[in-house]
Amino acid sequence: MIFQDYENEEHFDEMFDDEGVCREHYQQFKSALDQFSKKKLQQLQETTDKAQIAMGMTFNVYHDNKGVEKILPLDILPRIISKSDWVTIENGLQQRIEALNLFLQDIYNDQKILKDKVVPKDLILSSKDYLEPCIGLTPPKGIWCHISGSDIVRDKEGTFMVLEDNLRCPSGVSYLLENREIIKRAFPRLFESIGVQPVSDYAGSLLRMLRYLSDKDQPTVAVLTPGMYNSAYFEHSYLAQQMGVQLVSGMDLIVENNKVYMQTTKGLQQVDVLYRRIDDTFMDPLTFNPKSMLGVPGIFEAYKAGNVAIANAPGTGIADDKAVYAYVPRIIKYYLDQDPIISNVPTYLCSEEKDRKYVLDNIEELVVKETNAAGGYGMLIGPKATKEEHAKFRKLVSDNPRNYIAQPTLSLSTVPTISKSGISPRHVDLRPYILYGNDIKVIPGALTRVALKKGSLVVNSSQGGGSKDTWVLYD
16 A cells, blocks of 8 residues: 555645545545555656656756756646635635735725725835836726736645735746646546546636737737746746747837837737736836836836736736735725635734734744745744844844734645655645636636655745646536
């Protein structure tokens, strides 16, 4: 039996309950996997690694002296989510994105939520991601956050919680799609029989959503990339190819008469919709960062004139701020008059004196995060850190409290994962992707990120994490 040595530790395990009994939605998978030997599984894992390299599924790590280009390790054992659990996730994310979109429209226009003191005015206006040039704007169709990727975890009781929101340029969906193709080949018969919801139409759904933003019958869509040295360049080129649209950089675009054109072999062609993978302030050196070499001079004026739609809309970064995250339950209640379907992780705002004192006194037990950092950078995991690191972060928090939040160290759920010793539990999170066009659609699958090191809680690819295919069942 392949799972006979599987140690279900003191965490919520997605496959086995506290008594070691396989959960119902995993039973068919377990029965099939019991027919495999450890050697056969290891061979499948090695074949998967080679397939990723052959497909060019790489990303860049900027702070690694051993080389920047790496594959995102794919563990062959999928994470399986029941239909009932997925309905909770789907409803919770649709509610969250609807409220955040209303929040963005409000804070750049009437600012009712600030006047009613539901969210502190200083919290918004002090954020570097609140962009004054966007004040008074309403994006096409009133949609700000077209593509989102919220990170979800399960606590010790198995309850889903949103860990953070990603509304700027969330990455990883290409790995979700390619992981599915690889794992389908690894377990072809099982995949067909178990009833897994497909994710293959993501590119089609993305293209339909982008076209919806334009009033033209056949709008020209393009993907705007910072270039081949960006950490997610594989994804930019992959999505452009899958949608059948042009991949362009700032050098390929020009603005004339407040309209955006791309240079082609047949001359200039107007671009109606841009899926941008460039941060807000690098988009236009005339409006934002004058030193930016990545953007397009004049593109913001073309956007304001209504001649190009941009996804996600400039200014959405404020909703990515981890300090704003702490107020999302109140934001949902304010705009929708509903309680959150999926709760936040309890969060301490270091800008608040009482919270800051608690964080400084208990930093050894907490996870401290920089409010505008991503990829696992600017973060301290208190129980795993040294005294020197505790002292360093105490000073950082004291010197710039607005820049930090803290959360309890969660006991993330575990999923069976291939390891050197066989199959072992490893901690995971979940990043579903949400598209907001004529409706809010949650793709029935997600990027499961897994901490490949035993006991590690850090799942970020840039910090040594890997990924899993995520199977959402029909029933």
